[in-house]
Amino acid sequence: VLALDPDNGENGTVMYSISPANPFYTIDSRTGKIRTSGVTLDRESTNSRDMVLMRTIIVSAVDRGTPPLRASVSATVSVNLKDLNDNDPTFLNLPFIAEVLEGLPIGTSFFRVQAVDPDKDENGRVTLALQMGMPRLDFYLNSSTSVLTSMAVLDREQIELYYLRIIAHDAGEFPRTSTSTLTVSGDF
Numbered sequence: 001v002l003a004l005d006p007d008n009g010e011n012g013t014v015m016y017s018i019s020p021a022n023p024f025y026t027i028d029s030r031t032g033k034i035r036t037s038g039v040t041l042d043r044e045s046t047n048s049r050d051m052v053l054m055r056t057i058i059v060s061a062v063d064r065g066t067p068p069l070r071a072s073v074s075a076t077v078s079v080n081l082k083d084l085n086d087n088d089p090t091f092l093n094l095p096f097i098a099e100v101l102e103g104l105p106i107g108t109s110f111f112r113v114q115a116v117d118p119d120k121d122e123n124g125r126v127t128l129a130l131q132m133g134m135p136r137l138d139f140y141l142n143s144s145t146s147v148l149t150s151m152a153v154l155d156r157e158q159i160e161l162y163y164l165r166i167i168a169h170d171a172g173e174f175p176r177t178s179t180s181t182l183t184v185s186g187d188f
Helices: 048-055
Strands: 014-018 025-027 034-036 056-063 075-078 096-099 109-112 126-130 139-141 147-150 162-170 177-185
Touching: 014 025, 025 056, 048 056, 096 109, 126 139, 139 162
Parallel strands: 096 177
Antiparallel strands: 014 056, 025 034, 056 075, 109 147, 126 162, 139 147, 162 177
């Protein structure tokens, strides 16, 4: 920030401060240069007071004259916190046991996986997939709708329980992932 005082000498020397105090930022009292204080800035913080302090810095200016004169108006500096892909996707409804009926027709939808990521834009866009290596490909997970459908007629005498490992990944430059399990059981 920059404030000017047309007086000469110490009467025109401006000193800066952050007022009220802000734990996330410091200011060089002579140059007005603002820096982060070292306290972690978290764009996804749920603390409303911290969110205001992270995004708003109020700077006051006073000259070094005798008596010192203070600016009648403070300057407000708005901070745009860019998103860092620092959150893993989170499943909202897994792990879970889905019960389905034996003889369910092929292509029947029976469960919608829900996952979220609080990061912004691509860093928060979640895609879901079934983990490879299952004994049989009896299920399909639509990555657009997150809906699971049956791809075979389920028969309890052949397979009693299915353990489907579901992977959620975001679309960040360095994607973050989470995995969870959906157990499929019931009278099939």
